[in-house]
Amino acid sequence: MPPHILPSPPPFGAPIWAIWVFFFFAGAAAVLAALPWAVYAGVKKGNWIPLIVIGSGFLCSLSEPMLDLLGHLRWANNLPTAFTNFGIDVPWLIPPCYAAFLGLESYFCYYMLKKGITVNQCVMVWAVGGLTDAIMETVGLNLNIYEYYGLQPYTLFKFPYWWGFINGASFFTIGFMLWFLVPRLQGIKKLWLLGISPMGMMMAYFTTGWVHILAQNANLPVWTRWVATTITMALCYGLVRFLGSFAAVPEATHNWNFGRMFIYRVLTTSARQRMDNRIAVRPTSDDLASTSA
DSSP states (O other): OOTTOOOSSOSOOOOHHHHHHHHIIIIIHHHHHHHHHHHHHHHHHOOOHHHHHHHHHHHHGGGHHHHHHHHTEEEOTTSOEEEEETTEEEETTHHHHHIIIIIIIHHHHHHHHHHOOOHHHHHHHHHHHHHHHHHHHHHHHHTTSEEEOSOOSSEETTEEHHHHHHHHHHHHHHHHHHHHHGGGOOGGGGGGGGGHHHHHHHHHHHHHSHHHHHHHTSOOOHHHHHHHHHHHHHHHHHHHHHHHHHHOOSSOSBOOOHHHHHHHTTSOHHHHHHHHHHHBOOOOHHHHHHHHO
């Protein structure tokens, strides 16, 4: 093994109850809840994009062992194994986790871009995705489901927050690609979108993550690896603003804040409509006067 890579499986296990709790918490519950809606949207409304994106998220899970190897992650030795690659046993919780995050979370980014958000609100969407990833992973790490090993800058409660930055950028990049491609692909051509999650994730990772990944796997002084991680985090922010500048609207249509956007993702259609009505930007009296004139 390379000097910075530790062998898998590691010498630790997870409690059986924790394995099942995290399986559902990390994505399976969200996917099971979303599948009826995705099927309904396709059959009744002809909108097959949610189902395609969920499938693309499942496909994207095949990239997990490569990222584990490069980013220094190991899974507990008693998890049910879905597949093995790069010498790493990837557990069954990963395919539904990817379907939830690289599928459904990315679909939310697409939904918000289609709805109309400013560049600053694009950054907010990215931050919501990154924090959601951080919450999920913090639970798994502290349940001893897996570990990040070696030097991991910006770690809090066992979670290295550079992962939240880059994973959030991945969700947003996939959402941006959906925003660009969905209107341009008709009929059976929409099946090309099955590859959107693995392609979008790798675009984000190797556009922004190469600085950190190269430094983390090299014999460099510790301080330079902190600098490299900081650069990667800044590049994630820059990537989101860059993509957002193409898709964003010039003026806000809704008064979004972080809390509203965080909650909005999990609301029903009727509850979303009520929030839309409540926070919609309304013209001021000066605007109405100038319009009538």
